[in-house]
Amino acid sequence: xxxxxxxxxxxxxxxxxxxxxxxxxxxxxxxxxxxxxxxxxxxxxxxxxxxxxxxxxxxxxxxxxxxxxxxxxxxxxxxxxxxxxxxxxxxxxxxxxxxxxxxxxxxxxxxxxxxxxxxxxxxxxxxxxxxxxxxxxxxxxxxxxxxxxxxxxxxxxxxxxxxxxxxxxxxxxxxxxxxxxxxxxxxxxxxxxxxxxxxxxxxxxxxxxxxxxxxxxxxxxxxxxxxxxxxxxxxxxxxxxxxxxxxxxxxxxx
Ligand SMILES: [Fe+2]
Numbered sequence: 001x002x003x004x005x006x007x008x009x010x011x012x013x014x015x016x017x018x019x020x021x022x023x024x025x026x027x028x029x030x031x032x033x034x035x036x037x038x039x040x041x042x043x044x045x046x047x048x049x050x051x052x053x054x055x056x057x058x059x060x061x062x063x064x065x066x067x068x069x070x071x072x073x074x075x076x077x078x079x080x081x082x083x084x085x086x087x088x089x090x091x092x093x094x095x096x097x098x099x100x101x102x103x104x105x106x107x108x109x110x111x112x113x114x115x116x117x118x119x120x121x122x123x124x125x126x127x128x129x130x131x132x133x134x135x136x137x138x139x140x141x142x143x144x145x146x147x148x149x150x151x152x153x154x155x156x157x158x159x160x161x162x163x164x165x166x167x168x169x170x171x172x173x174x175x176x177x178x179x180x181x182x183x184x185x186x187x188x189x190x191x192x193x194x195x196x197x198x199x200x201x202x203x204x205x206x207x208x209x210x211x212x213x214x215x216x217x218x219x220x221x222x223x224x225x226x227x228x229x230x231x232x233x234x235x236x237x238x239x240x241x242x243x244x245x246x247x248x249x250x251x252x253x254x
Pocket of ligand 1: 194
């Protein structure tokens with residue numbers, strides 16, 4: 001099992017502060033069957049900037065530490081990049097780290113809205129051959145209120161990643177319900193932990209796949225797991241045609 005979104009590198013962002021905690025997070029990942037994780041420290045989110053060379057160095061240090069602890073987990077470099085003014089130019093000048101240095105870039109929207117320039121930036125990234133992967137759309141307030149905002153972006157070629165803990169119910173019933181709808185309507189293509197620590201933001205990837213299996217069967221689990229494997233190995237992820245989530249009409253009121 002591959003986890004494409006995690007804050008596991010120590011001391012870079014709001015992930016673990018110490019190497020010891022990071023190693024414990026790796027243990028929790030391996031226990032549930034994860035063999036590879038992409039480390040995606042925050043970048044340009046207003047608080048953290050984590051640049052290319054620093055992330056690569058941190059990944060190498062962490063892998064050495066895991067080897068010393070005999071923990072069989074591969075760590076690949078990545079970044080969770082907030083959509084910002086220079087994202088297209090910086091991507092063009094190889095200033096950003098795509099997921100495992102493939103052509104997929106993990107992009108975070110602000111939590112409260114979808115900026116008006118989102119569609120244009122995601123389109124321009126694709127013109128450069130970069131596939132945007134929108135991180136946890138189910139946690140964006142504007143998308144939660146109107147999922148057609150996400151539908152338009154996916155229809156125009158973006159991919160999206162739902163967070164395992166959203167599926168597992170950690171962020172409440174509404175987020176869980178929306179997450180399941182996004183999976184059902186092919187509006188998300190990956191499940192990833194977005195783990196920050198072992199306490200309040202643990203890795204719940206295996207748990208989320210249990211929930212998905214109960215709801216949609218093994219086929220859905222297989223596809224979602226396979227997409228992460230295809231991504232990490234540099235392939236193109238097949239995205240089925242997305243569909244709109246229909247709002248339920250309240251009958252008899254008007
Ligand atoms: Fe994240």
